[in-house]
Amino acid sequence: MKEYQSKEVRNVVLLGATKSGKTTLAEAMLFEGKVISRMGTVEDKNTLSDNNELEKLNQRSIYATPLYAEFAGSKINFIDAPGSDDFIGGAYSAFRVCESGVLVVNAQQGVEVGTESFVRRAESQKLPMIIAVGQLDADKADWDNVQNSLKETFGGKMINVQFPAGAGASFDGVIDVLTMKYYKGGDVLDIPAEYADQAEEYREQLIEKAAEFDDTLMEKYFEEGTLSEEEIHSGMNKGITSGDLYPVFCVCGKKDIGVKRLMEFIKDVAPAPACKEDGPASLFIYKNDVEQHLGEVSYFKVMSGTLTTGMDLEDPVSGNKDRFSAIYAVAGSKKEAVTNLHAGDFGCAVKLKNSRSSTTLSIPGSGIVYDKIQYPAPKYRCAIKAKVQQDDQKLGDALKKIAAQDPTVVVEYSKELRQTILSGNGEQHINIVKWRLNNEFGLEVELFAPKVPYRETITKVACAQYRHKKQSGGAGQFGEVHLLVCPAEGELNTKFMINGKETQLNIKTQDITELEWGGKLEFYNCVVGGSIDLGFMPAILKGIKERMVEGPLTGSYARDIRVFVYDGKMHPVDSKEIAFIIAGRNAFREAFRNAGPKILEPIYNVEVMTPSEYQGAVMSDLQNRRGMLGDMGADKGFAILKARVPLAELYRYSTTLSSLTAGSATFTMEFADYQPVPGDVQTKLLADYAAQEKEED
Ligand SMILES: Nc1nc2c(ncn2[C@@H]2O[C@H](COP(=O)(O)OP(=O)(O)OP(=O)(O)O)[C@@H](O)[C@H]2O)c(=O)[nH]1
Ligand SMILES: [Mg+2]
Known part of the structure; x- marks a missing residue:
């Protein structure tokens, strides 16, 4: 292979909705680059890109595959990214290393939710894109519809470099208004008379657009009314690189039409890598x-x-x-x-x-480090365990290996829930993990609904006292703690009714803990007259913290509580640390139970993007999940619904959404905050916990 300098390299990622034809286009590019001598098809499971066992089985891309083609003295590196949201990780890896993308739009569908979702993601990563309208040979290909939907998505930023000659079965080539040629099969011909007017019109628009991104070009265009091909290239390169220009090409991967010309454009106009060629490797x-x-x-x-x-x-x-x-x-x-x-x-x-x-x-000593790739947050969460317990260790090791290869698979053992939680981008994604565990690691596993990480807190003031006294046998234990609890919100108030008397507490020492599970514990020592030695305060705090790890209502973590220790008793001999730990723990539990305790549940911000025909169905499903609907909007012909939904109701949401919308919607979810559960849910959770406690007794 020839040695390629930086300026001879182009790195592009193929993006687009699932089944838009990326892998088929990649195969044609490989063929044009002479990496393969015969084109395979996705159906025949013999493409170079979908070469993984799982991809063949599913007849779709699952992993992003790096490919290249040597073409007219350049090396085009391209990554075939999977279109499905379930396998979005591959695209994010590619975003980091590619200077531009080729957005494949299926001419039978126009811009789909999946296309739009890639446009948003690519724009957020500042990735320039070239649009390739594909599958123009299909019976249902509809160029006008594609044009309309592209205009809706890209507005004035899109510009046609090509248009198809014929559509559906009669499609046999593309008219290119940059080169002013007709690309038919492998031949490059003059534009037939029937397309001449249309070509002239598009060419005018293209030149004017290309001039927009450079003042010198604009001047020349005004003076001479036209630009050279090289000048158009330079203007377009500027517009594409800055994300202000989306040129539209026509391709048919399956019949290898227009592919070579697209590659030529990538070589001539797409942004080159902006890397430092000299200096340490x-x-x-x-x-x-x-x-x-x-x-x-x-x-x-x-x-x-x-x-x-x-x-x-x-x-x-x-x-x-x-x-x-x-x-x-x-x-x-x-x-x-x-x-x-x-x-x-x-x-x-x-x-x-x-x-x-x-x-x-x-190079050692050069100190060069690049930022890690940031992947979108996973949106499918389940619990996993081995069918036979002896396999637990093996399962842990296998999951570690899988997660190392696919950073969008997240595995964590939750001490809180006592479950291994497996997260990914959707049910299909998780099923792929399951398949690999079965087939590559010989492990039988069970997937099930994960527990919800509830929290507990209080809503009002309550006092309690507890005396721990043990005098049997040898050394005795004695500790007595009087405390008051209230919600840790608003300004710090120190005046309370205690035993029917208005009491002003004076804070002697304090300890504010930011809890690792969110929220805080504020601990104030307000003891008067030395009824408890300062030295026992850490023991009392320790006892309270122990009880917060296992909340008094359902055993979930407690949060956002203020505790004032205002009195107590010691014994000259028997008072010791353990006695105050126990007294603190039990006094806290009792006060907590009388302080209007509440169970809190995690709420997620969910954003769904769907074709508007499914809007009603998606909305009522969200409401059935106790979702609070928020802003509703429309973006480029699609409905955008926002809702706050309890995590407890989101198990397998991606699967339901997919069946409600014939697979045409996408969504994101992100942790928002903790909110009290409704009364009926709290009653049920308390009953469940009581039953479970009984079982364990
Ligand atoms: N008629 C026609 N069909 C095509 C063309 N390109 C792809 N297809 C068909 O469209 C389907 C999807 O093609 P793929 O190349 O796997 O699409 P993809 O975008 O890679 O799909 P994902 O990997 O799921 O994202 C297959 O059945 C292809 O045979 C084309 O140019 N013309
Ligand atoms: Mg593919």
Whole structure:
């Protein structure tokens, strides 16, 4: 393989709704780049991109696959990202290493919710995009509809570089108004007379648009009424790079029409990597995988300098070194050994010690570190356990391995819930994990609804006292604590009715704890006349904290409570730490129970984007989940619904949403806050806890 300099490299990610035709387009690009000599199809399970067992089984992309094509003296690296929201992680990895995206829009559908959702994500990552309208050969292809929906999404920022010659079965090529040629099959022809007027009109619009992004070009355009092809390229490059221009191309991946021309445009106009070519070598790993016969493979982008075989690089965070005895250019399962990779280029290496994605490796001492990739928060949560208990350890190890390869799989053991919680982007995503556990690790597992991390708090003031006294046998124990609790909100008030008497408390010492499970505990020592030694205060606080870990109502964490210890008693011999821990714990429990205790539940902000025809169904389903509907809006032809929904009602939401909307909606969810549960829910939770306590007795 030729050695490519930074300016000869382009890195693009193929994005778009599921089934829009990205993998098929990738296959045609590989064919044009002569990486393969025959095009496979997704149906025949023989594409280079969907080469993973699971992808073949599901006939769809699940992982983002790095590919390349050598084309007219350039190397186009491209990543085929999965379109499904369940496998969105791959796109986020690609966002970090690609300078632009190709947004594939299915001509039979126009802009779908899935397309729109990628547009939002890409825009939020400031990723420039080229639009490729695909599947133009299909019977239901509808160019006018695509045009309308693109206009709705991109407004004045979209510009047609091409339009199709014929549609559906009669589609046989594309008219390009930048080159003013007709691309028919492998031939480049003059534009037929029937398309000439349309081509002229589009060309005028294109040139005027390209001039918009550069004052010199604008001047020249005004003076001469036209621009050279090179000038149009330069103007478009500026507009695309700044995210103000979305050029529209036409392709048919399946019949390899327009693909070569799209690649030519990527080479000529798409933004080149902005990397430092000189200086110390550094790279960033964006994907990590385990492959048969090879072991761990790390996929990276060279971020600066030149990576050469035999080089030693170091992870500046861990200090571990790796020798790059072999490096490869990589297209799916095909790897070609190379000697040098220049800044901006993609490659892979096997069996690195620092193999994880989001790792930086750089020349020792250079101190270069790149930020980790930020993935969207998972939105499907379930509990998992091995069918047979002896497999627990094995399950933990397997999940760790899977999560290392797919950073959007999140596994944590919740001490609070005493469950292993597996989170991902949707039920399909989780089912993939389950399949891998079964088939790759030989583990039978059970998935079930996770417990909800409830919290407990109080709503009013209450007092309690507790005397702990033990005098049997040897050394006795004695401790007595009088305390008052109230909600930790608003200004600190120290005047209370205690035993029917208005009492002003004087704070001697205080201890404010930010609780690791959220909220706080404020502890005030207001004891007068030395009825309890200062030295016993930490013991009392310890007892209270113990009880807050296992809240008095349902055993959930307690939060947001003020405690005032205002009196108590000691014994000259028998008072010791343990006695005050117990007295503090029990006095707190009693006061808590009398202070209008409430169970709190986690509330999530849910945002659904759906075609408007399903709006009603989505709304009433959210209401059935005790959701509080918030702002409603419309964006580019889709309805956007916002709601605050209790986590307890969100189990398998993605699955329901998908069946309500024929798979056409997307949603996000994000923790908002804790709110009291409704009375009937509280009654039920208390009864459940009482029953469980009884069982354990
Ligand atoms: N007629 C026609 N069908 C196409 C074309 N491109 C793709 N298809 C079909 O559309 C379906 C989806 O194609 P894929 O290439 O797997 O789509 P994708 O965007 O990679 O889908 P995901 O991996 O799920 O995101 C397959 O059945 C393809 O055969 C095309 O240019 N013309
Ligand atoms: Mg695909």
